[in-house]
Amino acid sequence: MKVRVDPERCQGHTLCSMIAPALFTLDEEDGHSTAIDGEVPAGLESKAAEAIRSCPEQAISVIP
């Protein structure tokens, strides 16, 4: 499982990194989020799912 943040949709609400700090990095200047490269580490799948569910802009998706 991989996750992706759509940079066109993200507005920097920061809930994803609050929920799963290991999976998302926030830009220093505007707080917009980027997902880590590669597979979501084992054990963090449910956190990834919760971040997707909680994003106010619905900017996060799973890459098959």
Add this chain to the structure above:
Amino acid sequence: MTTEPVAGDDAERKKNRYHFDRHTPEYRQQFADVTAEMLDKCPVAWSDTYGGHWVAAGHSQVFELARSAEYVSNDHDPARERRGYKGISIPSPDVGFRGGFLEMDPPEQRHYRQLLNPYLSPAAVARWTPLVDEIVRASLNEKIESGRIDFVDDLANIVPAVLTLGMLGIPLKNWDIYVEPIHASVYTSPNSPDIARIQASRIAMRDDMAAQLTGIRANPRPGLINALAHAEINGTVPPDFELLGVIALLMGGGFDTTTALTSRALEWLSEHPDDRQRLSAERDTLLDSATEEFLRYFTPAPGDGRTISADCVIAGQEFKEGERLWLSWAMSNRDPAVFPNPNEVELDRTGNRHHSFGLGIHRCIGSNVARMVFKRMVTAVLDRMPDYVCDPAGAEHYQTIGIIQGMKHLPATFTPGPRIGDGLEETIARMQVLVDEQRLAEPVTARKGAASVKLAGPQRLPGRPAK
């Protein structure tokens, strides 16, 4: 805008109708019922109030509309240089200036955001946490030995104001010039006998604001105002009245909203002592979700106005250019389609896609400030006044919730405790030195790392490590 009887095409287009007046005390009293009815029957409705406007209450409808900046405008154009749109307030106040970038559209709005984001990003805000802890500690010191506090007057009004001034680059000790006019203008009716005094305090505030802008332009001092004083927006230098609108927006956003969230949450925690104890004990895992839940449930800023900028169909509703629209963050935050048991506070709620900071390109620029300050205030109260009980007879809510869902007063009693370190005035003076010496108000691009605070008293409260 027409108020004639709806006929022809409009009868069909406006068939979902609801008499919506959020400025009445009845709306506050009946909020849950009105919300449930609108969500159930007319998630987008036409209301005949204030010259006629649309009201969006449903979560998915608000989501679609708020993120359609190409059809939904924030512009406020009192000089009628463009299309004469009326900005984010319904009814539109009779003022001749715009409320900063919240009443602008891109690209102008984007230029301001890009200029100011580096002062307000999560990384930028985190630098201020040690200073906030000091102001919180000192504010509580003033009341801790007496066993009595007013959480609005003695804590939640002070800390956001001092921090906002620090970020702007205004001397921290000026906080009391700004607190009263901003707080009181939100809850004081234009017919109140108190209005003359509040107008006078507003004038004093505007004078200080203008003097700060002029002073910082002449003698640069780090902070948001410095960025504005030297700004070029869309290739031109904005006039001072435009910049004062931006400063007023940052203050209005920074002060009373966080005050409202904190007082409402502290009142709720007093009424739910088991939840309070759980939140205190499990704060490492619960504080984030509880904060989002208080934001959802209390929605300090309950909504925003917009103007439809082109004929369109959004969320299944046909809109015409020029029509006004109210986006209700507060009502959409109670939509059972997204929030099970929407009228219950659940501190561990998941999937909390609330709209309390707005959505889309106008997401509250101070959202990171609000969360940080709220968490520091609430946890300090839980540590130093763990058995506080609010006095329902003295608790005073705003009579109406059209602008801010806040409180005037929230008195409480608690078991007295010891002061820790110095009082508020001394602390503010020390923090001013720190802000200046450490250039804390620089943008995060120029200055990194948290403030380094030497505590005047014991280094740590007994019991709990700081998070």
